[in-house]
Amino acid sequence: MGERRGSIAFFATYRPPVPLDIYWSSLMGEELHLTDGVSYNYNCRPIAAAALKTLIQRGKLASEGGATAADIDAGNVSGLIFVSEREHGLETLQVALRFKDRRGTKVFSLADIFGANKFGGVRMEDSGCVAGGFQAGRNTVDYSLIYVSTKEPVSERRSPWTAVYKTNLRTGETERLTPKGVSDLSPSVSPSGKMVAVASFQRNGWQGEIEDLQTEITLMNVDRQKQGGLGRTRLPIKGGWPSWGSDDAIFFHSKDDQGYRGVYRYKISTRVTIRVTPAGMDAVTPAAINESWVAVATIREKSGIQRRP
Incomplete structure (x- = not known):
């Protein structure tokens, strides 16, 4: 045979x-x-x-x-x-x-x-961060570790394995925050500890891309029981590596029409996106300090390799 x-x-x-x-x-x-x-x-x-x-x-x-x-x-x-x-x-x-x-x-x-x-x-794990420590009504939400892991296998071929999980620091209990059938990357916790921003393949799934992942920024509650549900909301922005400048501002990186990766800021209250790094240069992986300051990784000198959009 x-x-x-x-x-x-x-x-x-x-x-x-x-x-x-x-x-x-x-x-x-x-x-x-x-x-x-x-x-x-x-x-x-x-x-x-x-x-x-x-x-x-x-x-x-x-x-x-x-x-x-x-x-x-x-x-x-x-x-x-x-x-x-x-x-x-x-x-x-x-x-x-x-x-x-x-x-x-x-x-x-x-x-x-x-x-x-x-x-x-x-398994592989990444993007560990700590959430919780806030009041939800009369309840105090425990501190939890938020992270991405590949510990659960997928059911379909050519599907990414990454999902976001929450492990309670006090009890050790672990809960999957990413819904089944969805894949999330790069979780980031808001300064208040109440929200998690992720880069998600939610709409179209993964199409095999490697250098330019087609993800969208999505928000979730940290504690679905005490905050009245997961509250999963997709923001009207495409990009990855979210980082909170405040509970109202998120930095992220995205690729522009000229093939450069830049860092942007999205204000939740006004729904306004602005580019915060200069056009014509690559900048990625933002780490927000506050709403006005963000650290980024960039290439200072070009290698001479021809860029392909």
Whole structure:
């Protein structure tokens, strides 16, 4: 009997043979090393002090972390959620505790914190951020980790696996926020902790594009039970990598008609979009500071390679 065979399509990019790590820099140029120099570490976000005090009570963070609420209140310990490839080459989320004293930095996987039964197996994770900590009526919404994961397989071929999940920092319970049959990327939490913005393939699905993903910015509630539903709303903008400047302003990147990627700002209250980076230059992956300031990644000098729109 004949054997039916399929094919695998893939692409690769150059990876430098040196570790990639995360640093903090002031506007004056001072630098601090935030991670531990093991493997490739990137896509980080800080963990707010109140959320970190909840997190250090779980799993190995409680038994081996060595951090206390008093340490956090005094500013002697800070927390960071980031992506690392230290576990079998998979892109998974890690939590770093950085101590100001000689203890340096301690890194823990989500399996260390919430258990290998919940965070085990082959999967990729990205865009970890913390939500919650607000009042919804008479209820206080717990702090949760919001992230994207490929842990659930898809049912159709040529479908992206990425969906956004929420894991309660106090209870460890995990809930899928992305509806079934939909794929989301790059979750970002509003400053109030109430809303999540994602880049979604919701309308047309994934058509096989790699360099210019055809996504739209979509908003969701953090806690569907306490906020009266998921409240999923698609904004009238195409783009990716959302970042909140305030609860009323979202930065994102998008490709223009000339083939350049620029960073834009969308005001929810006025429904107005403006471009905040100059035309004729590439700028991507915005990280908002407030409604007026945003950090972007850009190419300072052209390589001489001809651009193809």
